[in-house]
Amino acid sequence: MALSQKLSARLSQKLILTPSLQQAIKLLPMTTIELAELLTQEMVENPLLEESVEDPATPEVAAEAEPVPDKPDEKGDDTWDDADYEYFFGEYLDDGYRPRQAQEVRELPPIENTLSSKGSLADHLGWQLSLQTDVGEIRDIGEVIIGNIDDDGYLVASISEIADLGPWPVATVEKALEHVQSFDPIGVAARDPQECLLLQLRAHGLGGTPVETLVLDHLPLLQNHRVPELARAMGLPPEEIKTYLEVVRHLDPKPGSRYTPADSHYVIPDVYIIKTEDGYKAVLNEEGLPQLRISPVYRRLLDKGGKTSDETRAYVKDKFRSALWLLKSVDQRQKTIIKVATSIITFQREFLDGGIEHLRPLVLRDVANDIGMHESTVSRVVNNKYMHTPQGVYEMKYFFHSGISSSYGESVSSVTIKQRIKKIIEAEDAKRPLSDSKIMNILQREGLVLARRTIAKYREELKILTSNQRKVFF
Secondary structure (H helix, E strand, O other): OOOOOOOOOOOOOOOOOOHHHHHHHHHOOOOHHHHHHHHHHHHHHOOOEEEOOOOOOOHHHHHHHOOOOOOOOOOOOOHHHHOOHHHHHHHHHOOOOOOOOOOOOOOOOOHHHOOOOOOOHHHHHHHHHHHHOOOHHHHHHHHHHHHOEOOOOEEOOOHHHHHHHOOOOHHHHHHHHHHHHOOOOOOOOEOOHHHHHHHHHHHOOOOOOHHHHHHHHOHHHHHOOOHHHHHHHHOOOHHHHHHHHHHHHOOOOOHHHHHOOOOOOOOOOOEEEEEEOOEEEEEEOOOOOOOEEEOHHHHHHHOOOOOOOHHHHHHHHHHHHHHHHHHHHHHHHHHHHHHHHHHHHHHOHHHHHHOHHHOOOEOHHHHHHHHOOOHHHHHHHHOOOEEEEOOEEEEHHHHOEOEEEEOOOOEEEHHHHHHHHHHHHHOOEOOEOOOHHHHHHHHHHOOEOOOHHHHHHHHHHOOOOOHHHHOOOO
């Protein structure tokens, strides 16, 4: 059978992302800081982009900086003029084009709030080691021990592993460990929580007491607050066991955490919600964003009167197209963010007035239908964006939550229910904390019908302990 080649026409539809559309989609999920970095980089790589100054030059200065050619170019076959760029990018091509200026809506933090130097746990222990240790070998082993202590203050390496690093005798390593365990904070360099609590009890003169026996021999029962079982195991009255439990409650199971606080991450809002006489208004935070425009000097190289080579004109054309699409994409991004923020204001107006208790259930589809865009576009817009509201700074994704129907026929946001659970637990009697079933009954009386497992799930998401673990013994 002979094979033959032939041509045939076929009509089909395909979804193709053009480079300009890909660029617009890429800009949507960017934060204000990321966008500023991108624009700064583009301004360095593209000579046709320049930062707009607030005070435009006088006509005399502009005339000197941007000379107009004396006579027209004889070349008339340039296809550049066939593209109707004036129709699509007219506002960006105007020499007087100035990007909209960001509105000043907040004050910068004082300089003393931005300068800080935090000492680490290793620095604190190393300082004590240098002051309290005279023996060179103990100091060397102590430095190794300190280097193997985690942020909570626990030793993560075994005695044998540290001894092999020297090599040092095991007895000498144990002596150095005892020396480091005497440092502040008390309980540091312990190998497990039990040893950490025992070090603190002995440092407070409670060694050999029933409290030490409680931690040493009955730690599992102690962790679960099994008072009757502890009383039977130790042969003591429950009231006395409760007194010992209160002593243990004041110990610190993570002594190193106070010296390794989490770094503060400052959030720069992308959108500000301002209350006006007519209601609420969304304003973009464009502080720090380079205000770019097309350079009039380079753009005139494309005019018919410019005396430039074909190679130069081709280079400028390419950069010209790239600059125009970037400005168009940035402008479209800003407009889309404002649309989404304005739609959120429409749906969550009660929250802006009253707080979390009035947060309404909201899904991406609601906002997408409201502004006439796809859900994926709304998802990209709210990703990694923050909104400054009269109720505080919230991530834009915070306003999107599922709802639970109440007996009154209205849907209540899951965030509102979590907030209600938190307040119920905060107001409970510490001696008799509420169980998940009792919290469920309280919410049912308020018209919120939830299962007990849902209450437990929300409590765990709030990082609240069980009722047995919350119980306080006096």
